[in-house]
Every structure is written in C-alpha cells, then in structure tokens.
Amino acid sequence: MLKKIVVGLDGSKGSFRALEEGLLLASLAGTELHTISVEEVPRFPGTIGEVVEEKETADTRFGVAISKAQKIAEERGVKIEAHVLVGHEVRTIVEFVKEREYDLLVIGFMGHSALYDRVMGGTCQALVRLAQCAVLVVK
Amino acid sequence: MYKKILVAFDGSEGSRKALKRAIKLAYCFEAELHSMSVEVDLPQYVATVGEFEEVKRQKDEYFEQLNSEAIELAKAEGVTLTPHVVAGHAVDSIVYFLKQGRFDLLVTGFTGHSRIYERIWGGVSRNLARFSPCAVLIEK
Numbered sequence: 432m433l434k435k436i437v438v439g440l441d442g443s444k445g446s447f448r449a450l451e452e453g454l455l456l457a458s459l460a461g462t463e464l465h466t467i468s469v470e471e472v473p474r475f476p477g478t479i480g481e482v483v484e485e486k487e488t489a490d491t492r493f494g495v496a497i498s499k500a501q502k503i504a505e506e507r508g509v510k511i512e513a514h515v516l517v518g519h520e521v522r523t524i525v526e527f528v529k530e531r532e533y534d535l536l537v538i539g540f541m542g543h544s545a546l547y548d549r550v551m552g553g554t555c556q557a558l559v560r561l562a563q564c565a566v567l568v569v570k
Numbered sequence: 571m572y573k574k575i576l577v578a579f580d581g582s583e584g585s586r587k588a589l590k591r592a593i594k595l596a597y598c599f600e601a602e603l604h605s606m607s608v609e610v611d612l613p614q615y616v617a618t619v620g621e622f623e624e625v626k627r628q629k630d631e632y633f634e635q636l637n638s639e640a641i642e643l644a645k646a647e648g649v650t651l652t653p654h655v656v657a658g659h660a661v662d663s664i665v666y667f668l669k670q671g672r673f674d675l676l677v678t679g680f681t682g683h684s685r686i687y688e689r690i691w692g693g694v695s696r697n698l699a700r701f702s703p704c705a706v707l708i709e710k
Binding site for chain 2: 452455459460540550551556559560562563564565566567568569570
C-alpha cells in the first residue's frame with residue numbers, strides 16, 4: 432500500500448507537522464521516510480556558477496532543517512533519507528515524485544507564508560493538483 | 571495517530587479510490603472508519619411535496635445501494651465501515667461532521683462526478699482540503 436513516502440520539507444512549522452505525520456505513516460508501514468527540500472533557482476541565472484552557488488547555499492540553509500528532521504526521525508525509530516534540489520519548487524517536487532515513484536506525498540497546509548488561517552498555501556494547492564500520487568495535507 | 575477516519579463518498583470513481591485507501595488506512599491504524607455521502611441538488615422549486623419526496627427517495631436508494639457495497643468492501647479487508655448520508659451542501663456537511671465527530675483524518679478523491687474537469691482539482695475536494703479541521707488525504 433504505502434511503500435514509498437516523501438515529505439515536503441521547507442523548514443516551516445507546517446512542514447515539520449507534515450514530517451511528524453510522515454514518520455508515523457512510515458513507522459506503521461515499516462518503510463523509510465524520504466524528505467524533499469527545494470531551493471528556488473535564481474530566475475535568470477547568468478552562469479552555471481550562480482546555480483552551483485545557489486545549491487551550496489541551499490544545502491546549508493536546509494542543512495539545519497534536515498538535521499532537525501533526522502534527530503526527530505531517530506527518536507521515532509524511523510530511517511530517513513533527505514534530498515535537496517534546486518529549481519522551481521512545485522515542478523521539482525512533481526518530477527521528483529514521478530521519477531522515484533512515491534506512493535504518497537505529505538505536505539503542510541501552509542508553508543512559510545502564514546498570513547491567513549484558512550487560506551491554503553499556493554505550493555500546497557499546486558502540489559495536490561499536479562503530483563502524480565496521493566497527497567496528504569497536514570494541518 | 572489516526573483513530574477516526576472519514577471518507578467522503580459520492581459513488582464517483584474518485585471517491586471509490588478514496589474509499590479503498592481509507593479502508594487500508596483504517597486497517598493499519600486500527601481506526602474507526604466512517605463514510606459521509608451528501609445528497610446535493612435536491613429540488614428547490616417544486617409544485618408539490620411529492621416531487622421533492624420522489625427525488626429524495628431516488629437519492630436515498632442510490633446511496634443505500636452504494637453504501638451496502640462499501641460496507642462489504644470494507645468487511646472483506648476486516649474493517650467495519652459506518653456510512654452516513656445527509657442532505658445539504660457537500661463541503662458544509664462534511665466539515666461539520668468532521669468537527670462534531672472529532673475525526674483526525676479525512677480521505678477524499680481528487681474529482682467527483684464532474685467528468686468535464688478531469689485534470690482540474692474538483693471544487694468539493696479542494697474546499698474540503700481548505701476547510702477540514704483535520705489532515706486530508708487526497709487520493710488520485
């Protein structure tokens with residue numbers, strides 16, 4: 432049923448709530464949990480160097496969130512594998528899910544833009560629409 | 571931890587997939603499984619009560635049949651499904667039911683009966699994701 436689960440981890444509180452749910456599901460399914468973090472590439476990169484630099488920054492920026500996630504996973508007894516990619520957030524995740532054939536994508540209702548309580552995040556909406564697997568939206 | 575799961579069930583292909591997923595999850599979590607079917611589009615302008623009652627009866631029969639099949643499907647997987655049918659506004663009724671029943675997970679399809687908009691996320695499904703008090707799993 433649920434063999435491959437991936438959590439969208441952008442470091443926000445919402446994504447950590449999604450992580451907790453993902454860990455729960457993974458431990459019940461007896462599988463490992465994957466996380467995907469995407470750093471948006473500069474809109475019009477001038478050189479490949481800019482993209483590479485962005486990736487290095489992303490690795491650092493997400494490094495904090497990922498080590499926190501790994502600690503939580505360890506406490507729950509679940510093996511976790513983190514992925515960091517650079518690109519357009521939605522497109523990258525959708526392609527990643529398709530490529531790796533995940534069964535379930537777990538995401539927060541709201542990411543970093545916690546402006547309004549009831550307004551569903553733009554990324555969340557787009558991912559539910561476009562991801563080629565079931566999506567669990569965590570509140 | 572999911573102890574009480576609700577699946578939005580309108581008999582569409584999308585909701586059947588959601589039902590199958592919900593059954594499996596209920597089994598895994600040993601959770602209570604309920605389904606909610608909302609009778610929408612009951613006639614607003616009728617000449618006689620009989621007209622209204624006729625439409626209601628048809629919808630009641632439709633969901634009764636659907637729900638007995640659903641119960642059997644769940645039973646085959648060792649899960650007890652408790653179906654519920656109400657008349658009203660789909661999103662409103664389901665969200666209200668989720669809050670009243672303190673459900674911790676809603677499972678819904680991506681689209682319902684609307685065949686035209688197959689690639690577009692269905693209105694009811696989207697609004698359920700927005701207004702649900704608990705986590706929502708959108709099955710594809």
